[in-house]
Structures are given as C-alpha cells and as structure tokens.
Amino acid sequence: MPGELADEGQRRAMLAEIDSSCRAPVLFFVISGLAWLLLGTLLALVTSIKLHSPGFLAGWDFLTFGRVRPAHLNAVIYGFASQTGIAVTIWLMCRLCRVPLISGGLIILAAIFWNVGLTIGLIGILAGDSTAIEWLELPGYSTPILFFSYALVAVWSIITFRLRRESHLYVSQWYLLGAILWFPWLYATAQIMLILEPVRGTVQAAINWWFAHNVLGLWFTPIGLAAIYYFIPKVIGRPIHSYYLSVLGFWSLALFYNWNGLHHLIGGPMPAWMITVSVVASVMMLIPVITVAINHHFTMVGHFGKLRYSPTLRFVVVGALCYTATSLQGVANSLRSYSEIVHFTHHTIAHAHLGLYGFFTMVMFGSLYYIIPRISGREWPSLGLISIHFWGCFLGLVLYVVPLSYGGILQGLAMNDATVPFMKVVEGTLPWLKLRTFAGLLMALGHVAFVGNLVWLLARVFGPYRKPVVAILSGTETPAIAGK
Amino acid sequence: MSPIGILLLFGAMAVPVVALACLRWAAKNGQLQNGDRGALLPFDLEEPLDKATDQILNRKSAKS
Amino acid sequence: MKYGPLLFLGILLTLASSWVGLVLAPYKQLGGLLPNPATNAVGVVSYFPEARKGEAQQGAEHYRSLGCVYCHSQQVRPAGFGGDIDRGWGRRRSVSRDYVHDRPVMLGTSRTGPDLTNIGERQSDYGWHYTHLYNPQITSKGSVMPPYPFLFEKRRIGPGGVSTNALKLVGEFAPGDGWEVVPTPAARQLVEYLRSLKSSYDLPEAPLPKAAGDAVTATAVQ
Structure with a gap:
C-alpha cells in the first residue's frame, strides 16, 4: 500500500480532494444516466399504454410495441442503471480506497463512448435491427463501442484498487470488484456466442438466460448492495450489524447467484438437469438473501427516526426492503409448481421491476442524494421536490408491483385452464395494465422532480454551498457550512 | 463415463476442497481478524462514527 | 479481509463454475444436435425439423x-x-x-x-x-x-x-x-x-x- 497519511490536516485535505476530483467524471455519468432515465420513462409509458390501447401510435414501424419495449429496456438498463451504477461505483471506490480519482479524462472518455454506442444501438433497435434476444437487443454494430467504454472503466477501477491507501477492505469493495470483473465476462460470452458467432439451437436460450439473470445478479445487485452497505452505516453513523455475516453473504451470493439463470426456461425445451441445477441454486439464494437482510435491517433497528430527515436513507432503506422482497419472490418464481402459473405472465414483469426499480433504482437515487452535494459542493435547492420524487416513485412502485403481481397470478391460473378462452385471459389483464400506466405516471412525476432539482442545483451560480472547498484543500480547519 | 464427465466430476469435487483450503489459509493468515476495522471504513474525519449525516429534510437544524 | 488476490481468485472461480456448467456443458450437449431423418411410405428420406427457405x-x-x-x-x-x-x-x-x-x-x-x-x-x-x-x-x-x-x-x-x-x-x-x-x-x-x-x-x-x-x-x- 502507498503510505497512509498521518497528519490530520493532510487527511482532511485528502478527503476533500477525493470528492472534488470526482466532480466532473461522476457528474458526467450521472447526468447522462438521468437523461436516459427520462427517455426510458417516456418509452415505458408508451409501451404501457400500448398494452391496453393497441391502436396508440401504431401507424409507424419504429413505434410498434415490439420495438418500443426493447428500446425502453435497453435505455433504462444500459443507459440509466448501468451509467448511474458506474458513477456510484467510481465514487465509492475513491472514497473507500482513500485515493482521489485518477485520470478523470479517461472516465469522461469512457462515458462519451458509452453514450455514443448506446445511442447508435437504440436507433438500431427502433429501426428494426434488434437481435430479439432479451436483454441483449442492442445490434452487434453498437456493442463493441459499449464494451470498449466498459473496459476503460474496469481498468480504471482495478488500478484505483491497487493504489488504495487503506489496507483493509470494506464489504462494499468486494461487491464492487465482483461486479467490475463479472460483467465483462458475462457480456463478452453473450456477445460472442449469441451475436457475433451464434451457437446452434437452444444453447442460445441457455446462454441468453445465464447472461440475463447474471446481469441482474452479478452486475446490478452487487453495485446496489455495495451502496446499501455503505450508505446505511454512513447516514445513521453506526457500523453494520455484523461484519462476519457480510462475508458469508458475499461468498454465498458469488457461489449461488451465477447458477440461477436457467430457471427462466422451466417447462421449456431443455434437458431437465439444466433447469434443476438452476432451481436448486435459486433456492440456495435464501442464504445470501437472509444474511444480507439480517445485516441491513438489523443495522437500522433503533435508527428509524433518521428516515424522516435523510432522503438518502429513505431511498436506500426502501431499496434494501425491496431487495429482500424481490429475492424471496424470485426464489418462489424458480419453483416448478409456482413457475407453471406465473411464467409467461405479467407477474414476471412486476418481479423485474421490483428488482430493478424497487431495489436498484431506489438505492441509486438514495446514493445520488448523498454523493451529488459532496462532489458539487452545493446543497439540494428544493426539499419539496425531494419529497415529490420520493413519494412519486414509492407510490408508483407499490401501485405497479403489487397489483400487477396479483393480476399476473390470475392471468396464469386462467391461461392454464384450457376451458377459459384466450381472449378472456387477455380481458382479465386489462385493469391491471391500466393501473400500471397510472403507476408509471407517478414514477415519471418523481423522475421529473428529481431531474428538475438536479438541474436547479447545477444551474445555481450562488449557493446554497456546502463547504468552501478551496479552504479545505489548503489544509486549514473547516469552517461552519455556508448555508442559505 | 466420458472423459469430460470425469473431469467435471473431479472439478465439482475440487471446488469445496479449494474453498476450504482458502478459508484455512485466510484464517491462519489473519484475514478474518480485526473485522471491526473493516466495518469502520465508511467513516472518516469529516463524517465520523456516531455522527448522523444527510439529515437535510430537517428544516430547523443545521445541515450536515 | 484485506487480501486482494484472494478476492480476485474467488470472484473469477465462482463465475467460472457456472460458465462451465451453464454455458460450456449445454454447448457440448446440445450444440451438435442435428435434424432427425425420417423415411416416408415411398422410401424418401427427409430431415426434421426442416430448414426454412x-x-x-x-x-x-x-x-x-x-x-x-x-x-x-x-x-x-x-x-x-x-x-x-x-x-x-x-x-x-x-x-x-x-x-x-x-x-x-x-x-x-x-x-x-x-x-x-x-x-x-x-x-x-x-x-x-x-x-x-x-x-x-x-x-x-x-x-x-x-x-x-x-x-x-x-x-x-x-x-x-x-x-x-x-x-x-x-x-x-x-x-x-x-x-x-x-x-x-x-x-x-x-x-x-x-x-x-x-x-x-x-x-x-x-x-x-x-x-x-x-x-x-x-x-x-x-
């Protein structure tokens, strides 16, 4: 390890430098992520409306359901979630390794490439070049650009990890390193074996779901858990419930999660052993899920009062609860008897949103509430907009997931009963689909409030500032925070 | 059994053995000691242990 | 835990396990499947499923x-x-x-x-x-x-x-x-x-x- 700083003034200066060095690169990823979030939300609303009003915007091929839906998915997954996740990863890495961000220009270059690649890919999907392989729809001519960008971020992360000034590692760093090393392997395998040089037959399906489940389990989940493990203790000022439990939680997740994917093919044309292996691994996920749940929720015990005043804690705790819920739901979904009913229904869509929205997105929102004031040196200008953001997203989430999960079960039961005409099954889903559009509007309201607040924060030339960064850099004592 | 099957079988058996060996090494090497130090890593001079941060929705108190 | 290389090794080995199990093994088992020959009443052999033309x-x-x-x-x-x-x-x-x-x-x-x-x-x-x-x-x-x-x-x-x-x-x-x-x-x-x-x-x-x-x-x- 490079030498640890002994002098207190130097250490304070270093802390300030870590945050200020993150400013441009992290903000670049955050802003582009949120731009994709707005576009993704718009595409989501169009998709949702089309499912109960099929004539809506049906006149153009580039706006047909089968193109808008993958465009939505890829905009939010690779545009919003991945870029925001990378932003949070970068900041957490710098903070936990105790090193200022090196080569910020490289990170910005990576972000530019990521956005260019994704824009090309998304236009490709709308123009009809989608691969129709779920979670991998981006056409083959756009993904190498994304991969190059990702490689820059990964190399940067590993170098930062090697330069760390702190010999001990925190839980979050294990998860972040896992995510950074797992993702390129997953992505490269899927791209090569499915798109560049496709394998034959149902091997494609196996690889497709090995990838698609792992991009959740080994890319988004570790980043989300890393953020929860950092921000809950950080906001309440207390360490996590059990450090040793977190070791168990990490290694059991690493061992079991990556075997889960093929439970998506239950009932499908695959040899039974492949599906059975995944079902077993999915049930084994109870170990990391319960371990992590104990650790997160028990850390909070006695500190629920702080939820009232901290937007970070609110979003992150909701995210942690959703992680537990979506994981338990996921275990249920992987059982043959339950999957027989809910597979192929809107229940799966609700489950995916509980995971990616309820868990990951909420945790990312919470993280940004913490990170942005610290790297920009400015406070959030409007507390009212924060409340609108939280309640819009939270109520939208509940109204989305709970009714659609229930409606999906009804849909599945009806579909398995061959005496029910198929059109009756379709009719039965309509109320839930309409409610989903309403829920989506609430979420959209929250997103607009958040982005509005951020634009306001960045556009304000005068205050409210947090700290005079220059004074800290020169090593003098931090003065009281300059308020409004 | 095919050679690949035998290889897979031995591979599967090797996983727990390697895992146990790693655990033993980690325990003997002190990797599992002083876990509390690791647990305190999120805290620093500016935002130390026992100080709640981000209480910005509390309009009355000072921001942190 | 503070030893980086152990972490790296664990991260790579865990994913390697399912890569072998859920990518390589299905490839070995299913990647070489061929259409099935069937002989009809007049002795003409055709292969199913048929390729689309x-x-x-x-x-x-x-x-x-x-x-x-x-x-x-x-x-x-x-x-x-x-x-x-x-x-x-x-x-x-x-x-x-x-x-x-x-x-x-x-x-x-x-x-x-x-x-x-x-x-x-x-x-x-x-x-x-x-x-x-x-x-x-x-x-x-x-x-x-x-x-x-x-x-x-x-x-x-x-x-x-x-x-x-x-x-x-x-x-x-x-x-x-x-x-x-x-x-x-x-x-x-x-x-x-x-x-x-x-x-x-x-x-x-x-x-x-x-x-x-x-x-x-x-x-x-x-």
Missing part, C-alpha cells in the same frame, strides 16, 4: 425485427404442465431439436398473446393472417395486439379492377370507395414464416401422440 426465412427476420417475441412464445410445455397442449398450441412438447435451424432462437418469455409454435398448422389461411396483421380487431375482437398498417399499402384501385391479393375489408375497416389494401412484400414474408411454424413431425425424443388428430380436432385458433 425463401420467403419464410425472410419472414423470420421481420418477426425478429418487429419484436413479436415480446408477446408470443414459441415453446409448448409438456402435457400436464400448464395448459399448452390442452389449448391446442401443439400436439407434443417442444424439445431442443425443434430449434436447430433458428437464429435467433425465439422461445419467448411472455404470453400476452398465444403461443405460436404450431400456428402454421392451426391456421393456414392467408386471408386470415393478412387481415389479422392489418388490424387484429377484425379477426379477434378485444385483442391487445397492435395493428400493423405499415405492412400494407393502401392504394387506388387500378383500371383492371380490385387486385387479387387485396384484403377483404368490410364495415368500419373498409378502406373507402375506390381504394384497396394490399400486403407489402414484408407482410407476405411474415405470413409465410407464420405458416411455416409447425411442430407436427415426429421426433424420437418427443413422439406425436398415437391418436394424432384427436387432440387437435376440438381446437380453434386462439
């Missing part, structure tokens, strides 16, 4: 490009598991060999619409398919499938009278006096593809039920 193959590209897979599955679950066979979506379960020609394999994960594994056998009428694609409300009132007007051309009826391939549209869906609606090549290819979707051949690992025909007589489209 011509317009049907071009239609698969439209099926992919228009994202049909997001609402329609192409897999029949085994008897007793779900209602697939009872609904008449197929006479036998789907197996890996059914997909050896498909690029990409579009098994689908959603049944917002019905399964299409066997749509070619269940519905072979060109007119039905064209009308349904032009506007599903005509053939299937209450459907949530979007209309695909851009796969059709609305044009003035020529001096030779109404074209032979014009859609027979009546009432509120009629294009108006002096106008006709005809399928574009894309619509024609897509319908050829849909008509080619059949799993009505025997495979050793998934034979058709003995009383073939009985199982499907009672089933209508959808």
Whole structure:
C-alpha cells in the first residue's frame, strides 16, 4: 500500500480532494444516466399504454410495441442503471480506497463512448435491427463501442484498487470488484456466442438466460448492495450489524447467484438437469438473501427516526426492503409448481421491476442524494421536490408491483385452464395494465422532480454551498457550512 | 463415463476442497481478524462514527 | 479481509463454475444436435425439423425485427404442465431439436398473446393472417395486439379492377370507395414464416401422440 497519511490536516485535505476530483467524471455519468432515465420513462409509458390501447401510435414501424419495449429496456438498463451504477461505483471506490480519482479524462472518455454506442444501438433497435434476444437487443454494430467504454472503466477501477491507501477492505469493495470483473465476462460470452458467432439451437436460450439473470445478479445487485452497505452505516453513523455475516453473504451470493439463470426456461425445451441445477441454486439464494437482510435491517433497528430527515436513507432503506422482497419472490418464481402459473405472465414483469426499480433504482437515487452535494459542493435547492420524487416513485412502485403481481397470478391460473378462452385471459389483464400506466405516471412525476432539482442545483451560480472547498484543500480547519 | 464427465466430476469435487483450503489459509493468515476495522471504513474525519449525516429534510437544524 | 488476490481468485472461480456448467456443458450437449431423418411410405428420406427457405426465412427476420417475441412464445410445455397442449398450441412438447435451424432462437418469455409454435398448422389461411396483421380487431375482437398498417399499402384501385391479393375489408375497416389494401412484400414474408411454424413431425425424443388428430380436432385458433 502507498503510505497512509498521518497528519490530520493532510487527511482532511485528502478527503476533500477525493470528492472534488470526482466532480466532473461522476457528474458526467450521472447526468447522462438521468437523461436516459427520462427517455426510458417516456418509452415505458408508451409501451404501457400500448398494452391496453393497441391502436396508440401504431401507424409507424419504429413505434410498434415490439420495438418500443426493447428500446425502453435497453435505455433504462444500459443507459440509466448501468451509467448511474458506474458513477456510484467510481465514487465509492475513491472514497473507500482513500485515493482521489485518477485520470478523470479517461472516465469522461469512457462515458462519451458509452453514450455514443448506446445511442447508435437504440436507433438500431427502433429501426428494426434488434437481435430479439432479451436483454441483449442492442445490434452487434453498437456493442463493441459499449464494451470498449466498459473496459476503460474496469481498468480504471482495478488500478484505483491497487493504489488504495487503506489496507483493509470494506464489504462494499468486494461487491464492487465482483461486479467490475463479472460483467465483462458475462457480456463478452453473450456477445460472442449469441451475436457475433451464434451457437446452434437452444444453447442460445441457455446462454441468453445465464447472461440475463447474471446481469441482474452479478452486475446490478452487487453495485446496489455495495451502496446499501455503505450508505446505511454512513447516514445513521453506526457500523453494520455484523461484519462476519457480510462475508458469508458475499461468498454465498458469488457461489449461488451465477447458477440461477436457467430457471427462466422451466417447462421449456431443455434437458431437465439444466433447469434443476438452476432451481436448486435459486433456492440456495435464501442464504445470501437472509444474511444480507439480517445485516441491513438489523443495522437500522433503533435508527428509524433518521428516515424522516435523510432522503438518502429513505431511498436506500426502501431499496434494501425491496431487495429482500424481490429475492424471496424470485426464489418462489424458480419453483416448478409456482413457475407453471406465473411464467409467461405479467407477474414476471412486476418481479423485474421490483428488482430493478424497487431495489436498484431506489438505492441509486438514495446514493445520488448523498454523493451529488459532496462532489458539487452545493446543497439540494428544493426539499419539496425531494419529497415529490420520493413519494412519486414509492407510490408508483407499490401501485405497479403489487397489483400487477396479483393480476399476473390470475392471468396464469386462467391461461392454464384450457376451458377459459384466450381472449378472456387477455380481458382479465386489462385493469391491471391500466393501473400500471397510472403507476408509471407517478414514477415519471418523481423522475421529473428529481431531474428538475438536479438541474436547479447545477444551474445555481450562488449557493446554497456546502463547504468552501478551496479552504479545505489548503489544509486549514473547516469552517461552519455556508448555508442559505 | 466420458472423459469430460470425469473431469467435471473431479472439478465439482475440487471446488469445496479449494474453498476450504482458502478459508484455512485466510484464517491462519489473519484475514478474518480485526473485522471491526473493516466495518469502520465508511467513516472518516469529516463524517465520523456516531455522527448522523444527510439529515437535510430537517428544516430547523443545521445541515450536515 | 484485506487480501486482494484472494478476492480476485474467488470472484473469477465462482463465475467460472457456472460458465462451465451453464454455458460450456449445454454447448457440448446440445450444440451438435442435428435434424432427425425420417423415411416416408415411398422410401424418401427427409430431415426434421426442416430448414426454412425463401420467403419464410425472410419472414423470420421481420418477426425478429418487429419484436413479436415480446408477446408470443414459441415453446409448448409438456402435457400436464400448464395448459399448452390442452389449448391446442401443439400436439407434443417442444424439445431442443425443434430449434436447430433458428437464429435467433425465439422461445419467448411472455404470453400476452398465444403461443405460436404450431400456428402454421392451426391456421393456414392467408386471408386470415393478412387481415389479422392489418388490424387484429377484425379477426379477434378485444385483442391487445397492435395493428400493423405499415405492412400494407393502401392504394387506388387500378383500371383492371380490385387486385387479387387485396384484403377483404368490410364495415368500419373498409378502406373507402375506390381504394384497396394490399400486403407489402414484408407482410407476405411474415405470413409465410407464420405458416411455416409447425411442430407436427415426429421426433424420437418427443413422439406425436398415437391418436394424432384427436387432440387437435376440438381446437380453434386462439
């Protein structure tokens, strides 16, 4: 390890430098992520409306359901979630390794490439070049650009990890390193074996779901858990419930999660052993899920009062609860008897949103509430907009997931009963689909409030500032925070 | 059994053995000691242990 | 825990395990599957599933490009598991060999619409398919499938009278006096593809039920 700083003034200066060095690169990823979030939300609303009003915007091929839906998915997954996740990863890495961000220009270059690649890919999907392989729809001519960008971020992360000034590692760093090393392997395998040089037959399906489940389990989940493990203790000022439990939680997740994917093919044309292996691994996920749940929720015990005043804690705790819920739901979904009913229904869509929205997105929102004031040196200008953001997203989430999960079960039961005409099954889903559009509007309201607040924060030339960064850099004592 | 099957079988058996060996090494090497130090890593001079941060929705108190 | 290399090693080994188990092993087991030879009554050998040719193959590209897979599955679950066979979506379960020609394999994960594994056998009428694609409300009132007007051309009826391939549209869906609606090549290819979707051949690992025909007589489209 490079030498640890002994002098207190130097250490304070270093802390300030870590945050200020993150400013441009992290903000670049955050802003582009949120731009994709707005576009993704718009595409989501169009998709949702089309499912109960099929004539809506049906006149153009580039706006047909089968193109808008993958465009939505890829905009939010690779545009919003991945870029925001990378932003949070970068900041957490710098903070936990105790090193200022090196080569910020490289990170910005990576972000530019990521956005260019994704824009090309998304236009490709709308123009009809989608691969129709779920979670991998981006056409083959756009993904190498994304991969190059990702490689820059990964190399940067590993170098930062090697330069760390702190010999001990925190839980979050294990998860972040896992995510950074797992993702390129997953992505490269899927791209090569499915798109560049496709394998034959149902091997494609196996690889497709090995990838698609792992991009959740080994890319988004570790980043989300890393953020929860950092921000809950950080906001309440207390360490996590059990450090040793977190070791168990990490290694059991690493061992079991990556075997889960093929439970998506239950009932499908695959040899039974492949599906059975995944079902077993999915049930084994109870170990990391319960371990992590104990650790997160028990850390909070006695500190629920702080939820009232901290937007970070609110979003992150909701995210942690959703992680537990979506994981338990996921275990249920992987059982043959339950999957027989809910597979192929809107229940799966609700489950995916509980995971990616309820868990990951909420945790990312919470993280940004913490990170942005610290790297920009400015406070959030409007507390009212924060409340609108939280309640819009939270109520939208509940109204989305709970009714659609229930409606999906009804849909599945009806579909398995061959005496029910198929059109009756379709009719039965309509109320839930309409409610989903309403829920989506609430979420959209929250997103607009958040982005509005951020634009306001960045556009304000005068205050409210947090700290005079220059004074800290020169090593003098931090003065009281300059308020409004 | 095919050679690949035998290889897979031995591979599967090797996983727990390697895992146990790693655990033993980690325990003997002190990797599992002083876990509390690791647990305190999120805290620093500016935002130390026992100080709640981000209480910005509390309009009355000072921001942190 | 503070030893970086151990962490690296663990991270790589854990994913390597499932890469071997869920990528390499399926590749070894299924990647070399070939169509099954079958000899008919007069001794001609053909191979099933058959590769798609011509317009049907071009239609698969439209099926992919228009994202049909997001609402329609192409897999029949085994008897007793779900209602697939009872609904008449197929006479036998789907197996890996059914997909050896498909690029990409579009098994689908959603049944917002019905399964299409066997749509070619269940519905072979060109007119039905064209009308349904032009506007599903005509053939299937209450459907949530979007209309695909851009796969059709609305044009003035020529001096030779109404074209032979014009859609027979009546009432509120009629294009108006002096106008006709005809399928574009894309619509024609897509319908050829849909008509080619059949799993009505025997495979050793998934034979058709003995009383073939009985199982499907009672089933209508959808």
